[in-house]
Structures are given as structure tokens and as C-alpha cells.
Amino acid sequence: MKDICILVGGKAGEGVRASGEVIGRALNKAGYYVYIRDDYPSLIEGGHNFSQVHASVEETFSQRKEIDLIGAFDERTVFEHRDEFKSDSILVVNSNKVEVDSELREEVKDVVGLPISDWRKEVGGPEIIENTGFAAAITSLISLDPDYLNEVFRQEYGDKAGINISLAEKTIGECKDRCKELFELDEVDEGGKALLSGNQSILLGAVSAGLDFYVAYPMTPATSILHFAAQNQEELGLDVMQPENEIAVINIALGASFAGKKSMVATSGGGYDLMQETISLAGMSETPILLIEAQRPGPSTGVPTYTSQADLKYVLEAGHGEFPHIVIAPGDVRQAFYLTGKALNHAWRYQTPVTVLVDKHLSESLKNTEIDPDKIEETEPKKLPKEQNNRLEHNKETYNRYFLTEDGVSPLKFPGNDVIVKNSSYEHLENGLTTEKPIEVEKMQEKRLKKTQKIKKQLRNEQRVWSKETGSDTSVITWGSTKGAVIEATKEIEDPISVIQPLYMWPFPIKELKNKLSNKKTVISVEANSTAQLTSLIKEKTEINIDNTILKYNSRPFYPKELAKQIMEVI
């Protein structure tokens, strides 16, 4: 078979997510393309968590709902996902904990009951490692070489891997004999791709562009950036800080940027709300700052651990007053890596706030891809002409932080380098001192406008729209993480329809979209919000009306098959 959909489920605290990740990592090592989505409610222990692992010989951008192989840690998992089982599904349960009714046994191809708790007691490990037993059972049922699994254990658990390996050996030995038929995935060459989440990718992209300082307050779904940064702080050469609240986060980050450190903050909608006043400060004081907004369903607390794309228009209007604010929305881990690198560079090139807008589905889902830090170049901020710099350093001239230039971007220097640098939230003169004179106010507003124009002009050279053109006169337009399900959905549709995904939300790729949309007869927009925000942005910027919208706002991501059906209904 070309691909397989695996689901492991159980209670929070049982290591469900880790189990899914171990399975995914073993498949990644074997060379398969992997996509993992984790679903968990907002609680610490209990409830129902599950991890969907989609592995394929071809690149996959989404989880799937139809399950081939299920690992049920508890009875609730069987009950919750019963609709997703198929007649050829195999169900693996811990027979010490789960009983399967005869009716269900009829519905699926096979139910493999394994006394995983007994085996775990035999090898003498803590209860949590039963998740390892499931990972071993699942990988053995798809005939994966156990070496890949053991390698993952050694990588993830280091010195403690032994106990996991023992339980896996025991499980694998017993498992195959108890199963009627195994799955056989088509063979592939060994991989070499990194399997990572959108959040990990974001941080690595920023580090590749020279990130020095990461500051954040915990908020799902951005929190795992903080964890990844803290865990790898030394090897990423980062300062990492968790201050008292999001207002402190962004003001501390801005202070550090002023001192010359490339800084990044990340949060979700609520935290971004708190940062608003300082985004405006960054615009006024022309202090570079990179923000990550990982959306979750709102308004307000909303549905904290699930996904949504409802903050687009809000983020575009962030902060009071008029100043340039670049907004970029990657749609997969690879785009997240390269575009976050670019985003940090933009912030420092144009000395203005830049936001990377993602969502839970991209932030926390894992996908394997090739990323190369060396392909991201680090932008140095605009320098003073050498002679002028010399005069400055010999105290013969003062440094004008807001020196008026043709393109509005001033040469940037930092305090502590023999210059006086005055950054200000007030309207200011070129030297940074306060002014309220109309002519000076106008001059500075025009300076910021010039930067806006410069950004619009220069970013025309960037790839601001991703698309998969098939020559069809039907196209789906989408943005952010929804791109994944759209790509997978198009694989389900016989007509090869095109997919268009704007990457830059500001400056908006007006011309590119007009070009791409002009020759299409049918355009369908797909978004995870209730008001079709991208669709209305396109209307506002390009005057193109998109009549067909497929919207989902139940806090769960799109699934390829259901989406394909909806697209087919439109066509």
C-alpha cells in the first residue's frame, strides 16, 4: 500500500502524543513521508487525547480521518473513533485494560488484544512506558524494521531507552503471531528529512536568520516554541526568557532589539491583544521586532487547544496609528522555516514590526521536510556610510537615529558603541528628541510612509504567493495551515484543480493574485473561520469576487475527504 493512517488514543498523561511521535519518527527514519496531528482538550490528566499519524510514500500535507490501524489505550478511544474505523482496519488494544465487544470485532478486519500492562510489569518499567508498547505493536503490524524504532528510543530517551527497547522487543515478538494479516507499506529509500512541528520550524528559521533572544509567556499553541528554545538554548546560541506577562514580553524584547539583539516573541490571539500598544511603539520608534501569532479559536479564551484562522484581519490592523507592519502566513513546516527567516530579516532591514501568522494546526502538527539553515541569509541592518561613521566615532558628529533618507530607512546603530542613540515613542526629530511641530510631525509620518512604499516595492521580488498550477480553470484559494488539507483534497478529485496560497498578507500580492485568478472560471476559497476573511481581503484589494466559500469554524482542521466532497459539490 502507498499510505497508511494510524491513530493512537488514550487519556491525557498516558503518553499518547509521545507514542504517536515515536511511530512517526520511526517511519521518518525508514524514509516515509509523515504527517502527525495531535488532538487534546485543555486538561492535564484524563479526558481523551489522540494522535493521528499519516505515513505515505508520497509527500503528505495532512492527517486523514479514515483509520487503517488504531492503538486504543482505553475504551473511550474505541468508542470515540468508531465512525472512523473501516472494514479493513486493525484495532490494537491493551487487553489488560480494554474489552472489545463482539459487534465491533465483526466491523473491523482484526482486533489484536495484547496484555501490554502485564508485559510492562515483566520488564519492570513505569506505567507510562506502555505507550512504547503501543508504538512497538503498531510499527510491527506495518512490518517496519525494529531497528528504526530502537534508534528513536535511543535518540528520545538516551540512557533510559533500555527499558523501552525491552518492552518493544517483548511486544514485537508476541504481536505478529496474534495478528491475522499485516500491513505492507511500499518500500522507499531511507530518509534524512527532519520531522518537526511548525513551532520548531519557526524557531529554527529565526535562528538561521540570526535570532539572539526569544521572549515569551506561555500560551497555547505557541508554548512549544518556548520549550524548544529553552531546551536547545545553548546549541541555538539563544537567550531565552519567560517574563511576567505578554506586555512585559514585547517591551523586554523591544529593549533588547534597541540594544542590538535580534529578538522574537510568540503568543496566541489573547497575548497578541496585550502586545498591541507596543506593536505601535515598535512602528513609531522603528525598533525591529518579530512576532509570532499562533491562532486558536476565539473570541476570548475560546477553544484553547484547537485551531482557527480568525485573526487575519485583526493582525493586519494591529496597533494604533499608521506604520508599516509586514504580515506573513506560512502554510506548512517548510514554509514556516524559510518565511520566518525572511520575516526576521525584514524586521531588521526595514526596522519595523513583522508578524508571522500561524495557527494551532500548523504550530503543533509535525511533518517531515528538508530544511537548510545555510539557505537563509542573515540581513545586517542599514549601516552608516564609512566616513560618516568615522566622524561619529571620533565625536565630531552626532548620530541621528531617525536620519531622513530617500527610502525612509535610517542607518541603525546601538547604544554602547560610542554613540548616543535615542529611540522614542513620541513623535521625534531626526535626533530622536521630542517634537510637536506640525512640519516635523508631517516629515516623520512621511518617513514612515516612505518605508511602507519601499517595502511594497522591494517585496515584489519575493515569492508572495505559492501555487500548484494544473492548467485547470478551477482553482482553490486558501491560506495558512488549511493549505495542507486542500492539497490532499485535490488528490481525491479526478479533475486536476489548481491551488493558490497567498503567503504575504501585507504587503498583499495584488498583482500576482490578479494574474493567477484572472483565467479561472471557478474559484473556491477555503478558510477555517466563519466570515471568509481572506476572501474579503481579496475583494478589498483586487476587486475580485469569490462566490464559493468553504468555511469551517468548529475548531477542528479540515479533513481531505470531507473537503474534497465539498469542493466537488461546488464544481
Added chain:
Amino acid sequence: MDEFDTSATNTWCPGCGNFAILRSFKDVLNNLNKEEVKKEDIAITTGIGCHGKIFDYLDVSGFYSIHGRAAATATGIKIGNPDLEVISFEGDGDAYNEGISHLVHAARRNIDITVLVHDNKIYALTTGQFTPTTPIGYKGKSTPKGNIEPPLNPIEFMIASKASFVARGFAGDRKHLKNLIHKSIKHKGFSIINILQPTVAFQNTWKYFRERVYKLQETKHDPKNKIQAIKKSKENEQKIPIGIFYKKQRKTYQQAINEQTTNKKQNIHKVIENLK
């Protein structure tokens, strides 16, 4: 003309306590200069209000921040470049209302910055509303029948927040204030001086404070004694002590970080390899 002057025109009200704070600070900068702290190695942050104008009157690097956030901005600058001497000027509204959380946590983590609070017990620039340090009964535009909220005791509060240097100054005693500011900058760790700053336009308290202030250093007060310091902080009606209430040397935020991160050497390829 002083080397720390700028071309900006001073717009504080004649007779305002802010002038004395500015003068004292410049004197400190001149002293620091003699001690080989270069002018360029100073960075200030300011909040918003009358005090914030000091940004324009000092030829040193700085970030004119927004209301309440100057301590957070200062924290970021210090982390960004630990070699800078970072001083944050704030008003009583900035420090104790809008941005009180930043003050508490900056103190607790002992980040090596100095906070100078221009405490005039009023929002002056917005024409005289009560702040957290305004006495009960004060009649202003937002409290025509008198302020009903009991004031905060900044000294007691900052000691409780684990600040490692807590002092009170008075704009009417420049020599004493200058000495205090110098010591607070030299202190390794978080330091704060609550400066009594008469504001002639709304509450002319020059006389009130002159009659009441006395110097802690002239008493037997021991700044290492926290209990005594808190006791002293409650003395603020008939007699008002000025000087260092509490001072304790402890590990700074930066020192704690340096102890933890010993092997900072970038190897992003290794991190990516671990994800393969």
C-alpha cells in the same frame, strides 16, 4: 552648558521638583564619567508623564517608552547589552499603577537596573488626577469629593517585592539625592529610589516635606535589617525618613543566567540532526 545637555527646551513648570532630579542626575553622570563610566555606556528609559520629558533633557542613549513599561524596556536593554548602565525614570502613575507588575518582577529577579520614581503623588500632565500614592481626601478633577483610596507605601511594597536596594530621596535635598542616585547605580542588582517630587501646579509640597524629612543615615538605622527597614517605611506622616531603607547584595539575574549557560556555542545543524 553641561556635556549632558541637549538642544531641547525645558517645558517643566517653574519651581517643579523635576529640575532638582535632572540636576542631581547630571551631577551623578559627571561623577561616573570621572570613574570611567563613559557617557555612551549609559542608557535610560522613561515612561510617559512629566517625568518622561527628562529623556529630551539628557544627552545619553535612551528609549522613550510608553506609559508603565519603562522598567520592562530597561530589563530588555540590560539583557541585550549587560555592559550598559541602565536607568529607568518613571512617574508614580507609571511605576505603581500602569506598570506595577514590571516593577515587582524586575525587583524579584534582581535585574541590574536602577529605577528612579518621580513621585509627585499626582497625574500632572493629564491635569491632576489621583495616583496610587495620592493621600486620602485629595480633591482633583476625577475626585471632586476627595480621594477615597488609601495610598500605597512604595518603600514597604518594594522591600516586600525583594528589591535588593530600596531608598527614598527628596528633590529638595539635591546633595543627598545625588549621593543616593550614585549609590543606586553602583549597586549590583535591582535598585529603586522613590523620589519625593513637589509639583507646584497641583500640590505644592516643598514646605510640607522640608519640615518633615530627616536622614536615615543620621540615625542608627541598619539598611541590612529588613524588619527595621519595613518599620521605618511606615513612618510617613509627622516625620519622613529619606535615604537607604534596605540594601542586600544577592545574585543578579545576569549572574544566575551565566551560571546556568556555560556552553553557549551555536550548532543549529546538530539540533536539526536530532529531529531526523
